[in-house]
Each structure stands twice: as structure tokens, then as C-alpha cells.
Amino acid sequence: MPGNNGPQTGELTLRTFAMPSDANAAGDIFGGWVMSQMDMAAGMRAAERARGRVATVAVKEMAFAKPVKVGDTLCVYTEVVKVGRTSITLKVDAWARRYLTDIIEKVTYADFVMVALDGEGRPTPIPEE
Numbered sequence: 786m787p788g789n790n791g792p793q794t795g796e797l798t799l800r801t802f803a804m805p806s807d808a809n810a811a812g813d814i815f816g817g818w819v820m821s822q823m824d825m826a827a828g829m830r831a832a833e834r835a836r837g838r839v840a841t842v843a844v845k846e847m848a849f850a851k852p853v854k855v856g857d858t859l860c861v862y863t864e865v866v867k868v869g870r871t872s873i874t875l876k877v878d879a880w881a882r883r884y885l886t887d888i889i890e891k892v893t894y895a896d897f898v899m900v901a902l903d904g905e906g907r908p909t910p911i912p913e914e
């Protein structure tokens with residue numbers, strides 16, 4: 786995959802440690818944990834842009850390019866690529882800073898579509914910036 790070793794694009798939205806409780810017996814971090822961190826980062830960034838509640842409506846073409854290992858720092862970068870009437874599409878890239886090194890590699894990427902919701906959980910227009 787091109788661009789696996791940088792530079793990162795977008796905004797650094799979330800950083801966290803990959804812990805043993807997030808891994809299988811081989812020390813590989815579960816893909817679901819990585820997806821969950823990416824979902825949280827997309828939710829944070831979209832809620833800031835929508836200035837309100839959002840929900841994930843679709844995740845497109847998620848690819849796991851490299852494994853995340855116990856001790857890596859997961860760094861999730863987000864970029865708003867499209868704002869629709871009620872939806873926001875974000876490019877979300879997860880990078881792993883390898884344990885106790887300066888090596889950083891892109892491990893997972895996907896496009897997330899988030900929808901702005903009103904108090905009743907119905908789609909609501911995204912406000913102007």
C-alpha cells in the first residue's frame with residue numbers, strides 16, 4: 786500500500802495504547818478494537834463539525850494493511866472529505882507507532898459516514914461552518 790510510512794494526513798484525533806487485554810494469544814490486536822478506536826475518532830470529529838449528536842451510518846472499504854501489536858501506540862487521523870445535508874464523510878487512517886521505537890506505519894484505513902441526529906434520533910441538517 787503506498788504511503789504506509791507517512792506522511793500522515795488529516796488531524797490527529799485520538800491516541801491510545803494497545804494493551805494485552807485487546808489482543809489474542811499471539812499478541813496481535815483484535816481488528817474490532819482498532820475499528821472501535823476509529824469509530825470513536827470519527828464520532829468525535831463529526832460531532833465537533835455537526836455541533837451535536839451523530840451516529841455512524843456506514844463504514845466503507847475498511848482495510849487492515851498491517852497488524853497492531855501489544856504496546857504499540859495507535860494514532861487515529863481523521864479528515865472531513867464531504868459534508869452532505871445531514872451526513873459527514875470522513876477519511877480515517879489508523880497508524881501504529883511501534884513499541885519503544887520511532888517507527889510509525891499505517892495499519893488500517895476506511896471511510897466513515899456519520900449522520901447528525903436531533904434529540905429524537907432523526908437525521909438533522911449539518912449547520913454552516
Ligand SMILES: CC(=O)SCCNC(=O)CCNC(=O)[C@H](O)C(C)(C)COP(=O)(O)OP(=O)(O)OC[C@H]1O[C@@H](n2cnc3c(N)ncnc32)[C@H](O)[C@@H]1OP(=O)(O)O
Nearest residue numbers: 828839840841842843868869870871872898900906907908
Ligand atoms: C454513536 C454511534 O455510532 S451509534 C452506533 C451505530 N450506529 C447506529 O446505530 C445508527 C443506526 N442507524 C440509524 O439509526 C439510521 O440509519 C439513521 C438515523 C442514522 C439514518 O436514518 P436514514 O433513514 O438512513 O436517514 P436518511 O436516509 O435520511 O439518510 C441520512 C443521511 O445518511 C446517508 N446515508 C444513509 N445510509 C447510508 C449508507 N449506507 N452509506 C452512505 N450514506 C448513507 C444519506 O445519504 C443521508 O445523507 P445526506 O443527508 O447528507 O444526503
